[in-house]
Amino acid sequence: MxxxxxxxxxxxxxxxxxxxxxxxxxxxxxxxxxxxxxxxxxxxxxxxxxxxxxxxxxxxxxxxxxxxxxxxxxxxxxxxxxxxxxxxxxxxxxxxxxxxxxxxxxxxxxxxxxxxxxxxxxxxxxxxxxxxxxxxFTDRMRSQNPDQERQLAALTEREREVLTAMATGWSNPEIAERFHLAESTVKSHISRILPKIGARDRVHAVIFAYDTGLVRPA
CATH class of the missing domain: 3.40.50.2300 (Response regulator)
Known part of the structure; x- marks a missing residue:
């Protein structure tokens, strides 16, 4: 319930x-x-x-x-x-x-x-x-945080790719298809990304990606 x-x-x-x-x-x-x-x-x-x-x-x-x-x-x-x-x-x-x-x-x-x-x-x-x-609104609200830069540096190349795809709005199946991965593998990457960047969930991972400049507004 x-x-x-x-x-x-x-x-x-x-x-x-x-x-x-x-x-x-x-x-x-x-x-x-x-x-x-x-x-x-x-x-x-x-x-x-x-x-x-x-x-x-x-x-x-x-x-x-x-x-x-x-x-x-x-x-x-x-x-x-x-x-x-x-x-x-x-x-x-x-x-x-x-x-x-x-x-x-x-x-x-x-x-x-x-x-x-x-x-x-x-x-x-x-x-x-x-x-x-x-x-x-990202450019106006972006905050500079040295801790975020260190968290970003802790990600592997593949984890950066997955995080970038998430922030671009791709779903797990779309990420899996793009990088030729199993969907379960994508979920595993995300489960490792979240604690590394201190994000509670997917939404806050997207905010992190924009805050650090990994993804920029179009």
């Missing part, structure tokens, strides 16, 4: 999500929060598997709430919801520790799959939005 906390200041939006999740036996909504501060408190109390987080809310917004939840060290993972005109906020939320983001107009199956993926420890990014978002 995957437990979900819904965070949105719009009552109809929360109701819609709740009604959707009720249709699936493996998903259960354990609470609803109307703003970021309430989300942080309820996450600490309820310890949901996934926090479905809106970005723009009164008071503590979704970005700051995400940062507080992730930095608390708890087990809950954050999935941010955004719209096309909130790309910058979504990217900031990823840097704050969110495990992914989806558009609010995502199809129900896409949202359900995203929640399940995040709950299982994977990450999710709205299809077709990754490159647009990173191209638009």
């Amino acid at each position: 995957t437990t979900v906390l819904i965070v949105d200041d719009q009552a109809l939006q929360r109701l819609g999500f709740s009604m959707l999740f009720e249709q699936y036996a493996d998903l259960t909504v354990v609470g609803e929060a109307t703003h970021g501060a309430e989300a942080v408190r309820m996450t600490a109390e309820l310890r949901p598997d996934v926090v479905l987080m809106d970005v723009r809310m009164p008071g503590v917004d979704g970005i700051e709430a995400t940062r507080r939840i992730v930095h608390s060290g708890g087990r809950s993972r954050v999935l941010v919801l955004t719209t096309f005109d909130l790309d910058e906020y979504a990217y900031a939320a990823l840097r704050a520790g969110a495990s992914g983001f989806l558009l609010k107009d995502a199809l129900p199956d896409e949202l359900i799959s995203g929640v399940r993926a995040v709950a299982s420890g994977d990450s999710v990014i709205a299809p077709g939005l990754t490159r647009k978002l990173i191209d638009a």
